[in-house]
Structure formats: structure tokens, C-alpha cells
Amino acid sequence: MKRKKTDVVQLSKIRMREDLRLRLVNAAERRDATLNGEIVHRLEQSFGRDAEKQTMESQVEKDAQILNLMLAKNDASADVFRKLLHEMQLRPGWDTKKQTIREIADVLHRHIYNPEIFGEE
Structure with missing residues (x-):
């Protein structure tokens, strides 16, 4: 059995x-x-x-x-991803505060849309 x-x-x-x-x-x-x-x-x-x-x-x-x-094979994506990780490391607990999330988003936006490249200020 x-x-x-x-x-x-x-x-x-x-x-x-x-x-x-x-x-x-x-x-x-x-x-x-x-x-x-x-x-x-x-x-x-x-x-x-x-x-x-x-x-x-x-x-x-x-x-x-x-x-x-x-x-x-995408250096730009890798660069943005490294920047995101760097910013997250600088801000422990980043995911618990809306203001901190917004700060990271702003940093990434400035990083991606670099005024020196796009001619903006």
C-alpha cells in the first residue's frame, strides 16, 4: 500500500x-x-x-x-539606470516619501534632458 x-x-x-x-x-x-x-x-x-x-x-x-x-548594447539606458541607482543609494528610504521620489524623478529628468545637449536652460 x-x-x-x-x-x-x-x-x-x-x-x-x-x-x-x-x-x-x-x-x-x-x-x-x-x-x-x-x-x-x-x-x-x-x-x-x-x-x-x-x-x-x-x-x-x-x-x-x-x-x-x-x-x-545600449549605453544611454545603462547610464540612466546607473544614475537612478546612484540617486536611490543617496536617499535611503526613498520609496516612503513622495517628495523624495519627486526629487529623484527631477534629477533623472535633468539627466536625460541635459540642457547642454538640448539647448534649454
């Missing part, structure tokens, strides 16, 4: 160093859990972190592909 994913199963004879067992026991006591509960909790957390890391890595890869498409 095939087991269901939700079935609870018993593993027999897990071997570990005594110092690790004691650390698990202490952690279980702090959480008011059984030793088994602590081990299961930590295993589930570990798999959750792995999934989050994989999701983040996937998103970073997608973002990199988008940036490459935007900036590849």
Missing part, C-alpha cells in the same frame, strides 16, 4: 553525536516541545528556507535577464 504525503511515519535509529542531541533537547525544552517535535520543526524550517532561497535565486535570475535585455 502506497503511503499518502500526509501519513505520519516512524523512522528508526537516527544516529547523532550526544552534543547535538543535548542541543536539540534544550531547544525542545525552550519551545515546550518534545524532542521529536523539535527535530520535525527544524527539518520543516530547513526545507522552507531551501524553498525560499530557490525562489529568490529564480527571481534574481529573471531580474538579471530583464536588466540584460534593457541594457544590452
Whole structure:
């Protein structure tokens, strides 16, 4: 009979160093859990972190592909993007204040529509 994913199963004879067992026991006591509960909790957390890391890595890869498409062989786009990042770094928390967002937009506008190039003042 095939087991269901939700079935609870018993593993027999897990071997570990005594110092690790004691650390698990202490952690279980702090959480008011059984030793088994602590081990299961930590295993589930570990798999959750792995999934989050994989999701983040996937998103970073997608973002990199988008940036490459935007900036590849286009010095002007790369220059504007560098300017935007620079202005954002100068203003931590820039995304929480409308005035700061407006300041960045104005800087980018002046950067793109440089009066020296377009003959404006």
C-alpha cells in the first residue's frame, strides 16, 4: 500500500553525536516541545528556507535577464539606470516619501534632458 504525503511515519535509529542531541533537547525544552517535535520543526524550517532561497535565486535570475535585455548594447539606458541607482543609494528610504521620489524623478529628468545637449536652460 502506497503511503499518502500526509501519513505520519516512524523512522528508526537516527544516529547523532550526544552534543547535538543535548542541543536539540534544550531547544525542545525552550519551545515546550518534545524532542521529536523539535527535530520535525527544524527539518520543516530547513526545507522552507531551501524553498525560499530557490525562489529568490529564480527571481534574481529573471531580474538579471530583464536588466540584460534593457541594457544590452545600449549605453544611454545603462547610464540612466546607473544614475537612478546612484540617486536611490543617496536617499535611503526613498520609496516612503513622495517628495523624495519627486526629487529623484527631477534629477533623472535633468539627466536625460541635459540642457547642454538640448539647448534649454
